[in-house]
Amino acid sequence: MRQSRKLDHLKYSLALHDGPNASGFADISLIHNCLPNLSCNDIDVSSSLAGISLAHPVIINAITGGANDVTEINERIADFASLTNTAMAIGSQYAALEHPEVQHSYKIVRKKNPHGVIFANLGAYVTPQQAQMAIDMIDAQGIQIHLNVAQEMMMTEGDRDFTGYLTNITNIVNKVKVPVIVKEVGCGIAKEQAKLLSETGIKAIDVGGTGGTNFLAIEAARRQLDVNQETLSWGIPTVISAVETMSVLPKQMDMMVSGGIRSSLDVVKSLALGGVATGMATPIVRMLCEKNVDSAVNWFQEFLHEIHCYMLLLGTANVRELECVPLIISGYSKDWLIIREIDIRKYAVNRKHG
Secondary structure: HHHHHHHHHHHHHHHHOOOOOOOOHHHHEOHHHHHHHHOEEEEHEEEOOOEEEEEEEEEEEEOOOOOHHHHHHHHHHHHHHHHHHEEEEEEOHHHHOOOOHHOOHHHHHHHOOOOEEEEEEOOOOOOOHHHHHHHHHHOEEEEEEEOOOOHHHHHOOOOOOOOOOOHHHHHHHHHOOEEEEEEEEEOOOOOHHHHHOOOOOOOOOEOEEEEEHHHHHHHHHHHHOOOOOHOOOOOOOOHHHHHHHOOOOOOOOOOEOOOOOHHHHHHHHHHHHOEEEEEEHHHHHHHHOOOOOOHHHHHHHHHHHHHHHOOOOOOOOOOHHOOOOOOOEOOOHHHHHOOOOOOOOOHOOOOOOO
16 A cells, blocks of 8 residues: 555656645745855855755755655666755655565665765654664665654545654654654644754754645545645645744754745745755656656756856855845735744844845
């Protein structure tokens, strides 16, 4: 059952549209700097997440694994990651813990990308021992612990008991040998839960908001259910979740932004909101499936070039400086954040510009 589900996830992630909720990036306006005092050669897009160095701030987020028929796509993703020096996360490895015969669909990633940054991935219900097994399986530099309550509720075979997650995450942090990142899977993280998570010892939060690949819609399609738009819109838009999380995040913790990252400008806006990295999966997988690795690499090199250009237009020489550029939050995001008593004026007036 779990293996067939992995195939369905890949199939429907490519077939279905984003949303229906917007990610919120249209509500963010960056302020142009007409005197950047920089050369193009001055721009450095390298970053780090949870103490792990990144060549650039885009990470291929978890998408698949755990079935024989997805081994090939994982191999292509790993090849792409190696050629572009892009960090990547693999899909949930629980299938490989249940069925060791499918471990090769994950191990191929390290075989194809022996020197790259790779994140293991499991749900928050696993034991610390299972988490370390997943890390060892692919010689991972870090592990994502995912939260996907809404998706589980949509699945006939999904979990129904979500008790003890915070304690379990703390136990995993205390036992595993690599940094732990907690991520949502498309419904976002509010400030209250971000604060609780920050007290577990994890090194980073990936907000995983609405606006991108919708796993509620994927599960509905798998079951051929006619689910109403209100249900499919459940969750917190990515931009709102990022601002909520940053409002309570300790300085020593990192934020990653994912959920509807579809352009280089989305990446730059995410970094300006305080993220140190962004996660993207479906656009890359679609390019690899519909074209080939070379086409995907060429497209991505242009994508990174655009990030360089936007950074120059903002007068920022590196990723950390993006957190200091002024920006305007408008529309639905503004209304939400004001009602939630989060100070958004500081993004516009208390930042340097050049």
